[in-house]
Amino acid sequence: MLIEAVEIEKAYRDRQGNTVAVLQKLSLRIDRGEFVSLSGPSGCGKSTLLNVLGCLDRPDSGSYVLDGQEVSRWPERKRAELRNSRIGFVFQSFHLLPFLTVEGNIKLPLLYSRTQVNIDQRVRQLLGEFGLQGMGHRYPGELSGGQQQRVAIARALVLGADLILADEPTGNLDSDSAQGVLDVLARLVEQGKTVLLVTHDPNIARRASRQVRLQGGRIESGNGASRGEA
Amino acid sequence: MALKNGKAAIQVLLALRTRTLLLALPVAGSIALAFATLAIDRGLSNRAEAAARSFGQDVISIRSGSRIIAGQSGTVGTLVEEDVLALRSQLRGARAVEGTRIEDNVPVSNGSRNGVYRVFAVRPPWAEVRQFGAARGEFLSDSDVQSSARVVLIGQTVARELFAGQDPLGAEITINQVPFRVKGVLVEKGASPAEGDRDARVVVPITTFRDRLYRRFYLDQIVVQAEDPSPESLAVLESDIRRILRERHALAVGEPDDFTIRLADLIAEQSRGISRSVVYLLLGLAGLCALVAAAAIGVVFAQAVRARRGEIGVRRAMGATAGDILWQIWTEGAVISVLGGLSGFAIGWFAARWLAASRNLAFGLDSVAIAIPVALVLLSSLVGLVPARLAARLDPAVALGGTDSR
Numbered sequence: 001m002l003i004e005a006v007e008i009e010k011a012y013r014d015r016q017g018n019t020v021a022v023l024q025k026l027s028l029r030i031d032r033g034e035f036v037s038l039s040g041p042s043g044c045g046k047s048t049l050l051n052v053l054g055c056l057d058r059p060d061s062g063s064y065v066l067d068g069q070e071v072s073r074w075p076e077r078k079r080a081e082l083r084n085s086r087i088g089f090v091f092q093s094f095h096l097l098p099f100l101t102v103e104g105n106i107k108l109p110l111l112y113s114r115t116q117v118n119i120d121q122r123v124r125q126l127l128g129e130f131g132l133q134g135m136g137h138r139y140p141g142e143l144s145g146g147q148q149q150r151v152a153i154a155r156a157l158v159l160g161a162d163l164i165l166a167d168e169p170t171g172n173l174d175s176d177s178a179q180g181v182l183d184v185l186a187r188l189v190e191q192g193k194t195v196l197l198v199t200h201d202p203n204i205a206r207r208a209s210r211q212v213r214l215q216g217g218r219i220e221s222g223n224g225a226s227r228g229e230a
Numbered sequence: 231m232a233l234k235n236g237k238a239a240i241q242v243l244l245a246l247r248t249r250t251l252l253l254a255l256p257v258a259g260s261i262a263l264a265f266a267t268l269a270i271d272r273g274l275s276n277r278a279e280a281a282a283r284s285f286g287q288d289v290i291s292i293r294s295g296s297r298i299i300a301g302q303s304g305t306v307g308t309l310v311e312e313d314v315l316a317l318r319s320q321l322r323g324a325r326a327v328e329g330t331r332i333e334d335n336v337p338v339s340n341g342s343r344n345g346v347y348r349v350f351a352v353r354p355p356w357a358e359v360r361q362f363g364a365a366r367g368e369f370l371s372d373s374d375v376q377s378s379a380r381v382v383l384i385g386q387t388v389a390r391e392l393f394a395g396q397d398p399l400g401a402e403i404t405i406n407q408v409p410f411r412v413k414g415v416l417v418e419k420g421a422s423p424a425e426g427d428r429d430a431r432v433v434v435p436i437t438t439f440r441d442r443l444y445r446r447f448y449l450d451q452i453v454v455q456a457e458d459p460s461p462e463s464l465a466v467l468e469s470d471i472r473r474i475l476r477e478r479h480a481l482a483v484g485e486p487d488d489f490t491i492r493l494a495d496l497i498a499e500q501s502r503g504i505s506r507s508v509v510y511l512l513l514g515l516a517g518l519c520a521l522v523a524a525a526a527i528g529v530v531f532a533q534a535v536r537a538r539r540g541e542i543g544v545r546r547a548m549g550a551t552a553g554d555i556l557w558q559i560w561t562e563g564a565v566i567s568v569l570g571g572l573s574g575f576a577i578g579w580f581a582a583r584w585l586a587a588s589r590n591l592a593f594g595l596d597s598v599a600i601a602i603p604v605a606l607v608l609l610s611s612l613v614g615l616v617p618a619r620l621a622a623r624l625d626p627a628v629a630l631g632g633t634d635s636r
Contacts, residue, residue: 052628056547077551084549090631095544099245111234112549155548 001193002163005051008062010048022048031198032162032163035189036037037197037205040214046198047167047229048228049214053196054087054165055079062212066163084112088156092168096140096155102127103136106154126154130184146177153184164188172202180201183208235554238545239561253527254570257610261603262581267512268599269582287288288325288459289359292475295488301619303325308488309446310459313478314452320474323527325457328356329449331439338432339390340403347388348431349405351439359455364486366592367399367414368502370435374413378437380565382410386418387429405432408442517606523570524610527563531617535559535624542621543629557624563614569608578603
């Protein structure tokens with residue numbers, strides 16, 4: 001078991017000061033090497049759940065065990081190290097830094113890594129693996145959307161992350177590019193990585209080995225363990 | 231932490247070169263203005279102190295005014311030998327009182343070599359009062375004065391220009407076509423802002439000047455050497471001099487002095503060339519400029535934090551802590567301040583040097599000239615902490631837009 005989230009609750013205050021519950025006693029288990037899709041209507045809590053699982057946000061209550069360790073109460077520095085070394089993020093709008101080259105973007109996580117290693121060979125390998133040969137010195141603005149997203153996936157993997165959290169990674173891509181990115185994610189799963197893919201699109205969700213559907217902050221269907229099943 | 235975040239900051243600054251340059255410019259301007267002003271001020275202060283020292287801290291100078299005499303053409307001075315005698319007899323606290331006659335641009339020749347110099351007509355005690363004795367040969371004697379002897383002491387510049395390495399002692403030169411024997415060479419004094427090249431002068435007996443050169447009876451200057459050079463004593467002496475001379479010149483109450491009394495500190499202030507108030511005004515402008523520069527950095531960075539939420543969110547997702555973000559954003563502001571500061575120092579240095587050379591000002595450095603610009607750089611660096619804290623406090627999930635889609 002890689003991820004074990006139990007009875008996670010998360011609420012926000014809206015602009016009027018009202019408390020809005022986003023995640024309600026949500027429980028979810030994901031095994032190592034699984035390809036899980038997470039779908040549901042807007043505002044159902046998909047991104048919030050992704051942020052909690054990615055240690056970018058803390059749950060108000062409940063526990064989040066990652067690879068056997070309860071990480072939701074860890075201090076910020078330790079959670080930052082965890083994000084840096086084990087979790088790879090892929091975003092809908094790529095979030096590449098426009099002033100860095102492709103290589104610079106891929107190497108960005110190294111800037112915050114405690115172990116400073118020479119990753120040039122790893123970067124070359126990733127460029128080759130994702131069809132980005134010869135583009136290392138280009139800037140993101142010179143690439144197509146699909147290429148940019150592949151750079152973002154390479155950035156997520158450069159330090160050897162074993163959990164990939166992809167938030168609508170194909171949302172800004174044409175269908176060919178989207179298929180290319182999904183192929184990449186599927187290949188990562190074959191290599192033993194765990195991928196959690198947030199998507200609105202049922203066709204894309206079907207590419208995953210398990211489809212989880214969220215509704216109103218709870219898991220509505222799929223193979224995930226909802227409140228009653230946990 | 232500082233190294234990695236410094237690297238991130240440099241990457242951003244290089245990518246946003248135009249913004250970096252535009253923000254560094256006002257910092258550079260304020261530092262250049264502050265540094266140049268302080269360096270010029272220090273140079274002028276040094277020069278003023280040197281001028282005061284060279285004139286003599288214990289010496290009060292009384293300059294003659296001018297008046298028109300009915301039936302005579304031109305003007306005559308208001309100081310006469312009787313004033314000197316009155317001051318000598320009535321003034322308490324004066325070590326010496328000496329009158330001098332001065333004529334500028336007097337032609338002096340040694341054969342085919344000639345030049346124009348300032349002629350000082352004095353008595354022997356003048357050498358001690360002004361510390362302007364003979365470096366070689368002898369100074370004037372009482373008998374020279376009594377006999378209106380045609381003897382002269384020449385300054386170092388005169389010796390160099392008229393004798394070109396030859397020994398001037400005993401040689402005959404002409405002053406305004408009157409032959410004089412060189413009795414000595416004056417000590418070297420160098421240039422003074424108040425008096426110009428003080429080595430470009432010749433000194434003759436006061437009687438010889440009157441009897442053989444210009445037939446002038448009035449004095450151009452009286453110098454009074456105080457026994458006690460403290461400011462309080464000099465002030466009392468100045469007041470007594472004014473009272474004695476006004477009585478002697480029969481000046482009515484409310485009538486202005488027909489002479490000018492100058493103390494060493496006044497001579498110093500006059501020789502500065504720029505008044506203190508101008509220096510303060512320039513420093514105020516530099517301070518204002520620095521505040522504007524700091525505010526610009528603060529405002530631009532605060533706006534940049536809003537515009538760079540995505541970047542901040544990504545960095546946090548990649549493993550940056552809030553501290554990393556704070557260090558990076560602050561370093562960006564600090565690097566701009568330091569870059570601007572260093573450029574400002576360089577610009578200010580050259581500007582001050584150029585002004586000193588071309589506008590008859592002076593250049594000098596002291597700890598204040600360095601410390602004030604450094605303080606201004608620190609101020610603008612510290613302002614960057616405000617937007618840096620804003621950036622560090624940004625919730626990474628919010629920065630990535632996570633709450634919008636939930």
